[in-house]
Amino acid sequence: MNMTTETRVDGKIQILMKITDDLIQFYGNVHGGVIAGLMDSCIAVAINQELTPEEGASTVEMKLNYLRSVNQGTLRGEGKVIKKGRNIIVGQGEIKDEEDNLVAFGTGTFIITELTR
Numbered sequence: 001m002n003m004t005t006e007t008r009v010d011g012k013i014q015i016l017m018k019i020t021d022d023l024i025q026f027y028g029n030v031h032g033g034v035i036a037g038l039m040d041s042c043i044a045v046a047i048n049q050e051l052t053p054e055e056g057a058s059t060v061e062m063k064l065n066y067l068r069s070v071n072q073g074t075l076r077g078e079g080k081v082i083k084k085g086r087n088i089i090v091g092q093g094e095i096k097d098e099e100d101n102l103v104a105f106g107t108g109t110f111i112i113t114e115l116t117r
Helices: 032-048
Strands: 003-007 013-018 055-066 074-084 088-096 102-114
Touching: 003 032, 013 032, 032 055, 032 074, 032 088, 032 102, 074 102
Parallel strands: none
Antiparallel strands: 003 013, 013 074, 055 102, 074 088, 088 102
């Protein structure tokens, strides 16, 4: 999956993904697993901004709602942190198409780990 990040004027980070033929499933739309991977990445980027240099995080649970199929153009995803605790951090993400239609939204729970260097 070809993903690129960019920072918006308000400081939030977006992930952009150009839809290519290898991301299309049998019925002609982007495969749901591709959208799930983009969602996981969007939430993870937001979460990583909240961690200390000694912390890492791994996905332990994710829930997605697919709202619209898409088969061309560029998808734009954005994530944000909902709550950070001592061991768990919860984030939320949205994926939109080029016309700003909501394609999917979801939540993710990540476990905070201590990085070993």
